[in-house]
Amino acid sequence: MSRFTWAVLAALTLAGCAAAPRAPESGATPDPGTLRQWTASGRMAIAAGTDGGSGSFTWTQDYAETRLDLRGPLGTGAVQLIVTPGSLSLADGAGKTLDAEAARAELRSRLGADLPWDQLRYWMLGLADPSAAAVVQEADSAPWRVIEQSGWRLAYQSFAKVQGVNVPQRFSAERESVRVRVIVDTWSASPPSGEAPEARP
Numbered sequence: 001m002s003r004f005t006w007a008v009l010a011a012l013t014l015a016g017c018a019a020a021p022r023a024p025e026s027g028a029t030p031d032p033g034t035l036r037q038w039t040a041s042g043r044m045a046i047a048a049g050t051d052g053g054s055g056s057f058t059w060t061q062d063y064a065e066t067r068l069d070l071r072g073p074l075g076t077g078a079v080q081l082i083v084t085p086g087s088l089s090l091a092d093g094a095g096k097t098l099d100a101e102a103a104r105a106e107l108r109s110r111l112g113a114d115l116p117w118d119q120l121r122y123w124m125l126g127l128a129d130p131s132a133a134a135v136v137q138e139a140d141s142a143p144w145r146v147i148e149q150s151g152w153r154l155a156y157q158s159f160a161k162v163q164g165v166n167v168p169q170r171f172s173a174e175r176e177s178v179r180v181r182v183i184v185d186t187w188s189a190s191p192p193s194g195e196a197p198e199a200r201p
Contacts, residue, residue, distance in 0.1 A: 037190035
């Protein structure tokens with residue numbers, strides 16, 4: 001891994017360590033069956049082999065559709081991903097739009113690896129994808145939760161309580177030479193029954 005990549009990861013790690021890790025509070029675990037619309041925004045760093053970068057993101061989940069707006073970590077300018085069960089499309093800052101395997105190939109060339117895009121919406125909530133085998137371990141100190149699934153190891157360092165459920169604030173995902181660090185600055189969730197949502201943890 002290059003010095004640049006390590007510097008990117010170290011900078012984001014230090015930013016995330018400004019506040020002490022927070023354990024999950026007493027409250028419900030997110031249920032994707034009822035928590036169907038939510039938004040998270042924050043920062044991320046991605047390292048793959050000798051390549052790496054950092055930037056900001058906004059994640060919007062609308063039932064089974066994911067819209068991920070990235071600024072920085074996947075190349076120059078902005079990148080938007082639209083993920084639905086079985087489909088993926090990518091639009092970059094230059095106005096190029098790719099679908100299906102072409103979009104996956106473009107992401108692989110930028111990242112140096114293929115990410116499990118269909119599973120990420122569960123991992124963002126601190127959950128294992130229910131459609132695939134997983135090992136989930138809870139602990140009494142950070143990382144408070146570790147998920148091993150599809151060859152990936154996810155370690156959750158900090159949680160917040162939003163609308164009565166525990167959601168991740170800081171976590172990492174690793175597989176072989178690929179490493180992703182995520183810090184969520186703001187969560188918002190659409191209420192299940194007309195209640196006003198909480199905008200921040």
